[in-house]
Amino acid sequence: MLELRGVSRRVGQREGDALACDGIDLAISTGEIHGLLGENGAGKSTLVRILAGLATPDAGMMLLNGAPLTLASPRAARARGIGVVFQQTTLFAGMTLAEGLAVALGSGTQPTAAARLLATTSARFGVRLDPDRLVRSMSAGQRRLAELLRCVMQAPGHMLRLLVLDEPDAMLAPPEAEALTDLVRAIAATGCAVLCCARRSEDVMALCVRVTVLRAGRVATICDPREAGAERLAELMTGRAAPATRRARHRPGAAVLQLRGLSLPCDQGMALHRIDLDLRAGEILGIAGAAGHGQAELVAAISGVALARRPDDILLEGVPSGRLGVAQRRRAGLRHMPADRLDCGVVGEMTLSENAFLTCWDMGLIRRFTIRRDKLERLTRSIMDLVGLPPNRAAASVAHLSGAELQRFILGRELGFAPRVVVAERPTWGLGIGAARDIHQALLDLAAAGVAVLLVSDDLDEVLALSDRVAVMTEGQLSQSVAVTETSAAQLGVRLADAA
Amino acid sequence: MPPDPKAGLWTLVLAPLATPDGLALLVATAVPLILCGLGIAMACRANVWNLGAEGQLAFGAAAAGLVADLAGPTAGAWTMPAMLLAAAAAGLAWAAIPAVLRTRWSAPEGLVSLLLSYAAVQLLGDQRDTAGARAEPQGEAGFVLAMAAALLAWWLLARTLTGFRLRVVGLAPRAAAYAGFSTDAVVWLCLLGSGGLAGLAGAIAAGTILAPGIGQTALVAAFLGRLHPAGVVAASLLLADLSLGAARLGIGGGATLAETGVIPGLLLICLLACNRRTQTGRVANDR
The missing domain is CATH 3.40.50.300 (P-loop containing nucleotide triphosphate hydrolases)
Incomplete structure (x- = not known):
């Protein structure tokens, strides 16, 4: 399981800069899919960057399965079994999937070896992806699936400990979103903690039983999204009760x-x-x-x-x-x-x-x-x-x-x-x-x-x-x-x- | 005995300013630089690159010489305006070639104009040298003209719709299309405008000390002046001063032209190196 205790991080480098993350506590148990909701600037991205090894916290501590976690680099994060799927694809658009994965795996991996590993990994989770297809020609959903498998393949022993998803459903059509949801569930079932970041409560409703809502760098609440409802979650994120949009009925003209x-x-x-x-x-x-x-x-x-x-x-x-x-x-x-x-x-x-x-x-x-x-x-x-x-x-x-x-x-x-x-x-x-x-x-x-x-x-x-x-x-x-x-x-x- | 650096610096920087004659020569040298530099700077604000001022200037000088020949010894009050007009028209016409190629076939206007300037110098080589002999010295009138051009350029850029279009096209081409500004029209305006100014400079420059390489020096002046009309005037005066000083140093101090050319070059490099965000915007922003 992953545990964060009082993690803080300033926006800039200087003393006195505003805090992007201000004493965040978070606990995700093994196999749990945990939601992280917040508006732009609430601190989600900073937290993702910290977990990806791209930023270091200024204060607080992190524990993964009980052992302290310090991540000096993305490589260190991967070595601890942490996989991150960012909003943008990290696979190169002009390469085939196998070539892109070979680059991601590093240390001289050949595309054929990457394709073999992809075949076993995708069979393990019941996903189908063509290793010879150009990344550019894949749909947004397929690319997202490929990124998830990439995380598994990069983990030591192909066992992920923590999977972080940054806005996983953004811009996906419903059937593709479903395939993605299934894969995330299957990965969680292998004993991996999943953190799923989103701006819209709809995106975490289907996946998560617990969400942590962030507002201005602090934890606003932890709740069950379906119990709270979209309206309440929006209120928690913005910190104010927003009136629903009103529309006057009218007849269209010429x-x-x-x-x-x-x-x-x-x-x-x-x-x-x-x-x-x-x-x-x-x-x-x-x-x-x-x-x-x-x-x-x-x-x-x-x-x-x-x-x-x-x-x-x-x-x-x-x-x-x-x-x-x-x-x-x-x-x-x-x-x-x-x-x-x-x-x-x-x-x-x-x-x-x-x-x-x-x-x-x-x-x-x-x-x-x-x-x-x-x-x-x-x-x-x-x-x-x-x-x-x-x-x-x-x-x-x-x-x-x-x-x-x-x-x-x-x-x-x-x-x-x-x-x-x-x-x-x-x-x-x-x-x-x-x-x-x-x-x-x-x-x-x-x-x-x-x-x-x-x-x-x-x-x-x-x-x-x-x-x-x-x-x-x-x-x-x-x-x-x-x-x-x-x-x-x-x-x-x-x-x-x-x-x- | 080693040469005295103080004396060298004095000769290079201050000696050209020391006498009234020297000042007049400085102004006469700076005028063509100002005219060419203004055109280049304005075009650069729209991200249009006119690197062929040298050729447009040669055409301007040749056209002015032709008018002077036609007028012959019966030169009247109209001769000078006619010469200037013909020179501007010739420079403009030569700059129209890269404009057509750019707007019709998307040929890079910088490269085309640069290569065309070699063509122009080849075509007109001999005439350019003789045109100078026929032209009268332009001292004060030329400076007044250059100042007027600088003022006009500033007003155009800062206060008019045309200048606004130009800046928007240079800073954000997609925003220009969104606003309804035609990039092609701006390309035409910039190349014709800077070509005309370079042609004008050709009529005035004939016979001054800088004659070869004015186009290139004007490019330096444009960037040294941060693409602002007032800056271009100041940079042109500085560069004229340095080039006159360099000539003196060459005569009195035994320095070669290549050695003295290092100074303006260093100036430009230092400026560009510490220039993290230039006025042209995007080029520097996309690090």
């Missing part, structure tokens, strides 16, 4: 955005194939699907970053707009919240004012070729007022904003000026529960005010919770949309899995 057989070739990424779509005023249309199936290309085509081949491919309030540029479409009332906030939605090196100018430059802010800075200042203030950011930060660089503040800023900038159509692309990606709820409420309020909202997200729960209708994107094609009342996560999940 079609505002229509795609008519939109096809677009693409050199890099996914080509779009004959996409039809009707988005009406006052409704939220959700586009679900695993990332990388053409969502980014679809959003680029709608926003005008990529031009369609014919003007009639895209109608904005009935006006053929397929060949119009980004700025023209924006003037027609189309606004876009990009998925990649820091790289695409703003310029990190610029101030908030300059970033407000980024998409508001054609709103009468220029006189005699010169930018009217007083007017821009007022516009920035009004954006920041709208979303509750302190106005004295207008001259600060956006790089100093947190992820949640940044998304609020973009929300205010894009939605503050009476839009007709809003494309929200993975709007709560990487945000904590509280911040995600604010964004969700803002989108629902928009729809209630008669704005047409296109929600593109790989978070199935988000799509189902917000949308009136749902369509699924697979390999560059968009399915017929169905009313959200006539479908379920399970049905959509099967569709997603068929596509993968």
